[in-house]
Amino acid sequence: VQLVESGGGVVQPGGSLTLSCSASGFTFGDYGMNWSRRAPGMRLAWVSGIWHDGSKKTSEDFVKGRVNISRDNTENMFYLRMNNLKPEDTAVYCSAADLGEYCVRCHCTGQREYNYWGQGRQVTLSS
Numbered sequence: 001v002q003l004v005e006s007g008g009g010v011v012q013p014g015g016s017l018t019l020s021c022s023a024s025g026f027t028f029g030d031y032g033m034n035w036s037r038r039a040p041g042m043r044l045a046w047v048s049g050i051w052h053d054g055s056k057k058t059s060e061d062f063v064k065g066r067v068n069i070s071r072d073n074t075e076n077m078f079y080l081r082m083n084n085l086k087p088e089d090t091a092v093y094c095s096a097a098d099l100g101e102y103c104v105r106c107h108c109t110g111q112r113e114y115n116y117w118g119q120g121r122q123v124t125l126s127s
Helices: 102-106
Strands: 002-006 009-011 017-024 031-038 044-050 057-059 067-072 077-082 091-099 121-125
Touching: 002 091, 017 031, 017 091, 017 121, 031 067, 031 102, 044 067, 044 077, 044 102, 057 067, 091 102
Parallel strands: 009 121
Antiparallel strands: 002 017, 017 077, 031 044, 031 091, 044 057, 067 077, 091 121
16 A cells, blocks of 8 residues: 655745645545644644545645645545645645545544555745
8 A cells, every 4th residue: 555645845935836645555436535744843733635536525724725635536646735825834744545534524633543644745834
């Protein structure tokens, strides 16, 4: 099983970026998919999730209106588009899969609650 993220990097405040994740080794279309982040010195925070079929999306309040999560089950890919980035968005962003969408619905903050976990990508806000 692999979840391989790409994208991220250094972005100016107010800017935008897209994180991508390529999934393999499991039946991607059966799993809810999530993005979480860990900021320096902070606990893991759930960011956004999408149902296995893409029919529903949810986002945490601190990013609501600034992110769009999407997926392509034909390509085993999913994405997080972030706009109007703020300095507090600096973090390592990780993709995670959960069968049954428990974490998508309950906004899990424990890595063990997910079935599969990616390595993460650094996003740094800097002017």
